[in-house]
Amino acid sequence: MSQMNLTTRQLNAIEALMSSTSIKAAALMASVSRRALTMWLQDEQFCAALRKAKGDALNHAVRRLTSLSGKAVDVLSDSMDGEKPEVRLRAADIALNRLLALGELHDLAERIAALELKQETK
Secondary structure (H helix, E strand, C coil): CCCCHHHHHHHHHHHHHCCCCCCHHHHHCCCCHHHHHHHHHCCHHHHHHHHHHHHHHHHHHHHHHHHHHHHHHHHHHHHCCCCHHHHHHHHHHHHHHHHHHHHHHHHHHHHHHHHHHHHHHH
């Protein structure tokens, strides 16, 4: 669904929704009525464009965080070599917990990919 089919007001509303904490605040920011925004939120094309905007924003954040991951690991590693036992223990705990979570996410991603492949071959 192309954003070309959305009006300028709707595109402005999507931008406002992306940076507001409520529908009321987004409506004010986009200079549209709350009623209009609520109606648009029931429209599939509008919602698809909003989902795309959210996905784009999330992908951007992931790219930025990925670029910082090396520094984060260095800081964690340095903390594990620090003098204070409580800091070393906390750093080790963080490292192990993140490793376990990452392993679980990786396993889930592999399982989902296998299920999707199985579904496609049906």
